Amino acid sequence: MAPLTWRHHTLLQALLSRGPLPEPDFHALFTDMTGGKNPATHKQLFVDTLGKINNELKYLNFDLRAGINQYDGTVYYGVINTIADEESKLGSKYSVPQIAFYKGLLEAIVQEAGNDGTITTIDAFNVRIDNQVIIADSTQDSQSRLPSSITNFSFNQKEKTLDDLIQDRWLSYTSPGNIGLGIRSFLDLRSWFRSNDIPSCEVCNEAGIKASTCPNEGCNVRIHSYCLKKKFSQRKASRACPGCSTEWPRQEGEDEHDDDEDTNEPEEGQQAPSAPSAVRSSRKRRKGVKAELVEEAERAGPSSAMPRRSSRRAKAEVAQEASSSAVASQPTRSSRRRKN
Numbered sequence: 001m002a003p004l005t006w007r008h009h010t011l012l013q014a015l016l017s018r019g020p021l022p023e024p025d026f027h028a029l030f031t032d033m034t035g036g037k038n039p040a041t042h043k044q045l046f047v048d049t050l051g052k053i054n055n056e057l058k059y060l061n062f063d064l065r066a067g068i069n070q071y072d073g074t075v076y077y078g079v080i081n082t083i084a085d086e087e088s089k090l091g092s093k094y095s096v097p098q099i100a101f102y103k104g105l106l107e108a109i110v111q112e113a114g115n116d117g118t119i120t121t122i123d124a125f126n127v128r129i130d131n132q133v134i135i136a137d138s139t140q141d142s143q144s145r146l147p148s149s150i151t152n153f154s155f156n157q158k159e160k161t162l163d164d165l166i167q168d169r170w171l172s173y174t175s176p177g178n179i180g181l182g183i184r185s186f187l188d189l190r191s192w193f194r195s196n197d198i199p200s201c202e203v204c205n206e207a208g209i210k211a212s213t214c215p216n217e218g219c220n221v222r223i224h225s226y227c228l229k230k231k232f233s234q235r236k237a238s239r240a241c242p243g244c245s246t247e248w249p250r251q252e253g254e255d256e257h258d259d260d261e262d263t264n265e266p267e268e269g270q271q272a273p274s275a276p277s278a279v280r281s282s283r284k285r286r287k288g289v290k291a292e293l294v295e296e297a298e299r300a301g302p303s304s305a306m307p308r309r310s311s312r313r314a315k316a317e318v319a320q321e322a323s324s325s326a327v328a329s330q331p332t333r334s335s336r337r338r339k340n
């Protein structure tokens with residue numbers, strides 16, 4: 001296969017040096033690089049080019065992909081590290097307690113009960129980091145064995161880390177005083193969302209971090225607001241939940257005569273426009289994977305099998321725990337699971 005040309009390197013260089021780029025910027029770059037070939041009119045060339053770049057990147061555990069900022073529906077392109085742990089994703093810039101703080105914030109944001117995908121800055125500063133560090137030897141008191149960098153992680157250090165994480169777009173301000181995920185987390189954590197059982201959007205199958213929930217209390221269906229808008233504008237007659245047929249209320253700002261000109265929105269039943277190597281998992285495959293996981297857990301025996309709880313019930317329990325305790329932040333579901 002022919003090596004990458006200067007054209008490919010130009011695209012890569014832009015993404016690596018400037019970070020994730022909004023789709024219009026990335027498309028403009030592609031158009032420049034190809035002497036006027038717009039991805040909208042030269043779809044195959046665009047897909048082939050990204051495929052060629054990804055063929056080379058995969059040997060280095062990198063991937064060029066598209067992802068959506070779930071707070072505003074904007075599509076971005078970025079190069080991500082496909083090695084799973086946060087330590088390699090956050091690189092050498094962040095220290096162990098800083099990475100532990102990021103993991104704590106991440107868990108608080110994705111498990112936030114309102115499915116808004118945001119926490120207040122006050123909650124952010126109250127995130128515990130001691131439960132993010134795995135103690136190999138459980139025979140001793142774990143608190144006494146924590147490194148002092150963890151136990152002494154100060155308010156000022158949290159403040160500085162929060163600033164850095166927002167600057168580097170791992171996190172973002174979703175509104176004044178509220179913190180959510182940044183575009184790099186949306187791009188990078190696709191497999192983390194899946195392995196942590198974050199419920200997916202019923203329409204696009206991506207994790208529903210910021211999503212609307214079905215008005216029916218007993219139904220766990222989540223749909224991104226941009227997917228909801230697309231789905232219900234196509235079928236004006238029915239606004240029924242795909243899970244339980246309950247009527248979904250109209251969202252704020254949703255117009256009955258909305259046309260479909262917004263190209264940022266993924267087609268119904270498809271993922272966001274994505275680089276060729278991005279996982280295009282069908283709903284069928286997702287169910288298959290889940291079934292396998294259950295089987296695996298059952299084979300492994302009751303000690304390692306987690307009781308399967310509906311996310312709504314789990315959230316209710318977390319809320320109860322939080323309200324019945326004076327501690328501002330509780331150990332989260334996944335950190336508890338780690339100790340099992």
Ligand SMILES: [Zn+2]
Binds near residue numbers: 203204205206223227
């Ligand atoms: Zn969606």
Ligand SMILES: [Zn+2]
Binds near residue numbers: 241243245
């Ligand atoms: Zn429903």
